Amino acid sequence: MEPASRLDHNGQLTLQEFPYIIQWREDRCTRCGRCTAVCPQQAIEPAVFAQRLVHSDSVTPMPSTVRKVSHGIRQVNDIDRYCTGCGMCSLVCPNMAIAPHYNPHHKFLFHKNLGGTPYKRGGRRNDPSPSTLDKLKFTRISMLTDPALDAGRHEFYIRTLLGRIPSPDKLPLKATGKRLIVKDGHFVPPVREIFPIRIGSMSIGALSPHMWEGLAMGITYLNEVEGIPVVMCSGEGGMPLRLLRSRFLKYFIPQIASGYFGWDEIIHALPDMVEDPCAIEIKYGQGAKPGDGGLLMSYKVLKLIAGIRGVPMHIDLASPPTHQTKYSIEEAVAKMIQSMSMAWGFRVPVYPKISGTKTAQAVLNNLARNPYAAALCIDGEDGGTGAAYNVSMDKMGHPIASNIRDCYLDLVKQGKQNELPLIAAGGMGKAGNLAANAAAMIMLGASAVDIGKYIMQTAAGCLGDEYNRCNLCNTGKCPRGITTQNPRLYRRLDPDKVAERVVEVFKSAEIELKKIFAPMGRSTQLPIGMSDGLSVGDKAMAERLKIDYAC
Amino acid sequence: MCRLSAITSSTYFSPMENILALETMKEGHDGSGLGLVMKDLGGPFEDLKSYPILSGTCSNKGLDMLDDYMQQAGFRIKYNWEPKIKRTAGMEIEPRDHYFARAYQYPSPYEPKAQVEWERLLLETRMDLRRMGEKDNSLFVFSFYPDCLTLKEVGDPLQLSEFFGLDDLSLQAKVILAQGRQNTNYAIYLYACHPFFIQGYCTMTNGENTAFVPIREYLTSREFSGYTGYNSDSEVFAHILHFAHRQLKYPLTYYKDIITPLKDEEILDRPDGKALSLLKKSLRPLCIDGPNMVIGFVPDGTIFMLQDSKKLRPGVVGGAAGKYALMSEMCGLDRAVPQRDRPADIFPSKYDMVMVTPNAQEVHVWNQLHG
Ligand code: SF4
Numbered sequence A: 001m002e003p004a005s006r007l008d009h010n011g012q013l014t015l016q017e018f019p020y021i022i023q024w025r026e027d028r029c030t031r032c033g034r035c036t037a038v039c040p041q042q043a044i045e046p047a048v049f050a051q052r053l054v055h056s057d058s059v060t061p062m063p064s065t066v067r068k069v070s071h072g073i074r075q076v077n078d079i080d081r082y083c084t085g086c087g088m089c090s091l092v093c094p095n096m097a098i099a100p101h102y103n104p105h106h107k108f109l110f111h112k113n114l115g116g117t118p119y120k121r122g123g124r125r126n127d128p129s130p131s132t133l134d135k136l137k138f139t140r141i142s143m144l145t146d147p148a149l150d151a152g153r154h155e156f157y158i159r160t161l162l163g164r165i166p167s168p169d170k171l172p173l174k175a176t177g178k179r180l181i182v183k184d185g186h187f188v189p190p191v192r193e194i195f196p197i198r199i200g201s202m203s204i205g206a207l208s209p210h211m212w213e214g215l216a217m218g219i220t221y222l223n224e225v226e227g228i229p230v231v232m233c234s235g236e237g238g239m240p241l242r243l244l245r246s247r248f249l250k251y252f253i254p255q256i257a258s259g260y261f262g263w264d265e266i267i268h269a270l271p272d273m274v275e276d277p278c279a280i281e282i283k284y285g286q287g288a289k290p291g292d293g294g295l296l297m298s299y300k301v302l303k304l305i306a307g308i309r310g311v312p313m314h315i316d317l318a319s320p321p322t323h324q325t326k327y328s329i330e331e332a333v334a335k336m337i338q339s340m341s342m343a344w345g346f347r348v349p350v351y352p353k354i355s356g357t358k359t360a361q362a363v364l365n366n367l368a369r370n371p372y373a374a375a376l377c378i379d380g381e382d383g384g385t386g387a388a389y390n391v392s393m394d395k396m397g398h399p400i401a402s403n404i405r406d407c408y409l410d411l412v413k414q415g416k417q418n419e420l421p422l423i424a425a426g427g428m429g430k431a432g433n434l435a436a437n438a439a440a441m442i443m444l445g446a447s448a449v450d451i452g453k454y455i456m457q458t459a460a461g462c463l464g465d466e467y468n469r470c471n472l473c474n475t476g477k478c479p480r481g482i483t484t485q486n487p488r489l490y491r492r493l494d495p496d497k498v499a500e501r502v503v504e505v506f507k508s509a510e511i512e513l514k515k516i517f518a519p520m521g522r523s524t525q526l527p528i529g530m531s532d533g534l535s536v537g538d539k540a541m542a543e544r545l546k547i548d549y550a551c
Numbered sequence B: 001m002c003r004l005s006a007i008t009s010s011t012y013f014s015p016m017e018n019i020l021a022l023e024t025m026k027e028g029h030d031g032s033g034l035g036l037v038m039k040d041l042g043g044p045f046e047d048l049k050s051y052p053i054l055s056g057t058c059s060n061k062g063l064d065m066l067d068d069y070m071q072q073a074g075f076r077i078k079y080n081w082e083p084k085i086k087r088t089a090g091m092e093i094e095p096r097d098h099y100f101a102r103a104y105q106y107p108s109p110y111e112p113k114a115q116v117e118w119e120r121l122l123l124e125t126r127m128d129l130r131r132m133g134e135k136d137n138s139l140f141v142f143s144f145y146p147d148c149l150t151l152k153e154v155g156d157p158l159q160l161s162e163f164f165g166l167d168d169l170s171l172q173a174k175v176i177l178a179q180g181r182q183n184t185n186y187a188i189y190l191y192a193c194h195p196f197f198i199q200g201y202c203t204m205t206n207g208e209n210t211a212f213v214p215i216r217e218y219l220t221s222r223e224f225s226g227y228t229g230y231n232s233d234s235e236v237f238a239h240i241l242h243f244a245h246r247q248l249k250y251p252l253t254y255y256k257d258i259i260t261p262l263k264d265e266e267i268l269d270r271p272d273g274k275a276l277s278l279l280k281k282s283l284r285p286l287c288i289d290g291p292n293m294v295i296g297f298v299p300d301g302t303i304f305m306l307q308d309s310k311k312l313r314p315g316v317v318g319g320a321a322g323k324y325a326l327m328s329e330m331c332g333l334d335r336a337v338p339q340r341d342r343p344a345d346i347f348p349s350k351y352d353m354v355m356v357t358p359n360a361q362e363v364h365v366w367n368q369l370h371g
């Protein structure tokens, strides 16, 4: 047995406590040092090993020992330098000598609170089990009396409306003879026709300039060349002045949040705008961290960000959890919607985004009564973020499926299901099934869905997953160059390639949506609320979502 | 697929003409039911035009319930028509105790009142009776409206015509819609049988309505008590027609613009494009988005046919001034109006709404692209 003196380091962790354990193959390693150089966590380091080799040169065993000093790679057992399993070491290793392996027995959360500081990270809820959306199936397949359509040949119209849509009795129409005409002098709220999958709010600041630029170029290409009207929300933190003044502004949704970052610049750019933005999103909450404000750490506030946001460099930028100037949510929503609408002459739809919550219906009813509210975006518990406490991400928030369903059915009760579009965010495409998740949400009553993490994963190779892989987005050390302001890191990301992937992702999502809608016989209108198309193999879920149970 | 047979004429004719047309189209229906709606009635009802007619079927118990209710509501029977039921060997029809079409006198305070008021009274009365009878299926009421009569029963249409004694040709009308039912995914239930009638509006449909659930949700949330039932996904077609034409007061052709909307780029070329684009968004949940053909009539007696672009085989309209037939199949048209100018037959395209003016005077094809 070892002497006790070897074990008296209170709290020293074994590697078994760590979520990822590095396996390094001495026989393959050439000691090039690339892995240790690339590791964002310094979780591995060069090490010196003293080896005692026993060997025998004779024909009969004549063992002798040789002492040898060798060099290699060792994983450190410092909790602040834990291996995140990002896999960058494997990526750069020329000989496949190193790889992280997930350790399901880890005790990471027991220890990751050194100094009394709870664990903070980026990413989304670490729950790898299939989401509700992934359990829904499309079971109403058109057969004899309503033949299924050919996804390849039929004309499909996969668009949705963003904006307040007046009920027919409120339309300023009158019949003259056999025709309807629009009466003059009546206000008709602005409505945009967009692709039902949007890129949700991710700010320049949270994202690297290359990532944001890649997304922006991608959606512009989709609109201008492919004719797929995908739009993107800026996130809080403004937009580049050049974009604000360009004709491409119409593909973007500037977001205003509680810090109002970037809005001085946006308002000042108003006289120079040649196009209206697609819409304005007012952020009240975020699914990944409900009730929490935003925080952009000082080391991300470099020259470009400071300029766009209108702040000095190198300071922490905190957005409070609520809009401080407002007294209540009712007042906040009404006043914000009004002032934003006025800024653009009531030509731009303005809507709030809240985090998924049991109280979503209260907000909804408030909006339903406000004729200027253009939509409601709800961000469910599986939404992502650049930085939050782990406890907020893992334990706070409401699943999106039943939240949207309740809101939709509430609108149905009031007969307003077509007046106030619901946008579902948080966990769309969590397991890669973007089109299926989007279609299921639409059939539950959403008009559109937002993606964030999914597009980072598909378009830029974000390494994060629900096993807490990587999730270093809050540290400024994103190994992919997606969520960092460090030019040495974001140089790894080619904005043109990101844009190309964005285009590919949306083109294929459109095809997959057709492959879902065609067998269900739908082609002309988005099947919003077509809940008879869905089933689930779980009775409680079926009952809760008011859909069929099938097994 | 259900077979549909509609005839409009300037003179009274018997529903046997519709039923014989259904018989020629029999390959497509399985004889699981017949629905008949007659408008502009002749025969015994010719002189009763201003009296509302309640059509339905019931058990003895249901009849008592009906009589009690109507008496309490102040309705007095003016004329009671019951078919003389004939039963012959081989008939597979389960007879119910009573089939009736009763002309009533309004409760006295209603007689001089405005149309909306008596229409509301008739609808509410029908809804009450329906709710009462639905509990134990002792009473089914299909329509309650002046100058309109409805007959529905499960069975083979030709056998049913004999069963109801329609072959004596005494019951007549100038507009008749008949459906030979192909039972698909719904149980054979009388309230699931087309044509559907509401306040002077009537439609029948074939094809399945894929957007049924959102449409039903939209209609039931309009706070109009008649928008209920929906035992068949086709009932929504009648209610959308009623909603567009009566409630929203849109000209009839906008019915097509609502249920089979144009693409946005096509709307730009319509003279009423601005209005149409607002309307398309506002009534988006009523787009049927399914392979349906609809035949229907409105209170003034105009009868029409239209279909969705996904409908694989169009219906056909043909005839001459004084008599037109709107059929789901060609052979039905040949049977109903054999003497006609065949090259003038109309097979409506996805953009067409074919309308025959009241009294079967002329046929118009309205093209949705041109408005
Ligand atoms: S997987 Fe990532 S964090 Fe872990 S050692 Fe390799 S590079 Fe470092």
Ligand code: SF4
Pocket: A122, A123, A456, A461, A462, A463, A464, A465, A469, A470, A471, A472, A473, A474, A477, A478, A479, A480, A481, A482, A483
């Ligand atoms: S790759 Fe970058 S964006 Fe993705 S989880 Fe890691 S740090 Fe976050």
